[in-house]
């Protein structure tokens with residue numbers, strides 16, 4: 001795969017050809033860099049290769065099972081609780097107690113593994129920082145490797161950033177947030193690292209390299225004897241959690257640390273996973289620190305799961321919030337499940353970010369965040385996510401005002417009432433209407449997000465909201481669904497069929513993007529490529545599983561073969 005991304009390879013001018021020192025069967029096809037070589041050490045790569053070799057067949061099987069489930073849903077089946085695991089849901093068991101270091105998680109900031117943002121996030125006053133290799137990161141070789149270097153420096157406490165243009169040096173405060181790391185999902189390959197002739201599994205690379213280089217320091221300085229800590233994304237079934245549990249056990253064994261040292265919070269962000277929450281916690285019961293409502297991917301997953309169900313068409317993206325019955329039910333059941341099993345029930349991300357140039361709009365955005373957090377804390381969540389340091393104070397106030405001095409609500413808010421929630425509650429169709437403006441916004445946001453992603457930015461501010469891979473997915477699948485089923489835009493009295501106007505909408509929105517970003521930026525950016533990928537996916541007869549799988553081909557830059565093999 002040769003990509004079109006912005007990180008071109010330049011052949012070294014000196015005679016010395018640099019190469020990574022790799023173990024048997026490992027081939028690095030990403031650019032050589034002496035800094036990267038400190039991460040891609042032979043021992044660290046051996047650990048990644050060991051993980052890959054032990055788990056690749058389990059992962060392949062789990063991905064096959066996803067396909068099989070998709071086939072069933074496409075034929076009309078609905079996701080639901082599995083009768084075979086009723087004994088787990090009804091059994092009286094708990095997860096191991098949470099480590100003291102993460103008892104209080106009332107506000108967690110998230111962000112990509114970018115150097116300045118890592119420092120800002122750790123200094124932000126949040127209790128936790130989730131450093132993201134996933135929704136917020138475009139997984140180019142440069143971003144991934146620099147991310148690993150940045151995290152290593154952060155764990156060692158030596159990370160600094162010199163912003164020369166602003167004459168500002170960034171470094172860590174004395175008190176910093178606890179670090180969680182989110183590797184990619186199971187489905188994404190890492191095409192710059194081949195193991196036994198196949199691309200490595202992206203998340204095993206992210207996890208393996210980070211764990212190998214940081215576990216010892218992290219446990220001494222951050223984890224009070226525990227750790228490292230992780231967030232695990234996009235799982236659909238507990239068999240996938242079981243693989244993670246085995247990966248953790250293998251890592252603990254390699255490191256010679258106690259079983260249960262590594263801890264992870266699983267994002268419940270696919271529709272099938274909401275019916276597997278007990279089962280997921282059960283598989284990870286020795287390593288769990290809770291579940292989180294990954295609301296954006298969850299909405300995306302609802303549309304994706306029901307891609308074959310024309311009776312489940314979505315209203316405009318802006319109307320599908322946490323107050324819709326199916327979303328509220330998901331959050332309530334997650335809280336009930338977590339507290340019953342003795343772990344944290346984390347809330348999710350409000351997409352609003354501070355609006356600098358408009359105080360009225362800014363206050364309205366903060367009010368929406370405040371309301372969202374109030375709903376979460378009153379429902380029983382133990383903490384929440386913030387997308388921007390400017391939101392920490394507001395989120396913290398809401399949680400502290402409601403929780404007082406208790407670090408969490410695990411023992412105090414049991415939500416036994418939520419045990420009555422049914423499959424119907426969790427699947428209830430969202431209410432709302434579809435409008436031309438909804439279609440236009442989806443188009444504009446999807447293309448601009450993808451253009452940013454192709455040039456290295458995985459999270460961007462667009463129209464005063466945080467956009468990342470999960471939110472962009474909603475825009476994509478929603479248009480796909482509307483086109484597939486030829487829906488009428490019923491919310492603005494125009495009665496227009498999406499199929500009749502989509503081509504024109506794309507052209508007009510591209511023109512609007514050009515006006516908004518300026519001719520120069522538009523020409524230099526990857527808007528045309530983004531438009532091509534986005535519209536292809538929206539109009540495909542079969543829905544692509546992920547926007548970023550196809551787009552990934554555009555950011556893979558292979559190093560010349562003879563340079564990456566050992567000389």
Ligand SMILES: CC(=O)SCCNC(=O)CCNC(=O)[C@H](O)C(C)(C)COP(=O)(O)OP(=O)(O)OC[C@H]1O[C@@H](n2cnc3c(N)ncnc32)[C@H](O)[C@@H]1OP(=O)(O)O
Pocket residue numbers: 109110111112116117118120121132135136296297349353354386387388389459460461465466467468470471
């Ligand atoms: C669906 C999900 O998965 S949600 C989780 C994944 N998504 C994310 O993590 C998104 C995180 N948020 C972000 O990436 C950013 O806030 C954005 C892209 C939305 C907006 O970023 P910017 O345009 O840089 O915001 P803005 O200009 O207001 O930033 C002001 C300062 O805050 C910093 N900042 C903004 N967001 C963050 C963050 N999440 N973490 C750390 N620092 C941040 C900026 O670096 C900047 O620092 P500086 O003043 O020292 O230069």
Ligand SMILES: O=CC(=O)O
Pocket residue numbers: 135267269293294295296297298348349470
């Ligand atoms: O990862 C979080 C989400 O909402 O998606």
Ligand SMILES: [Mg+2]
Pocket residue numbers: 135233267269294296297470
């Ligand atoms: Mg997500």
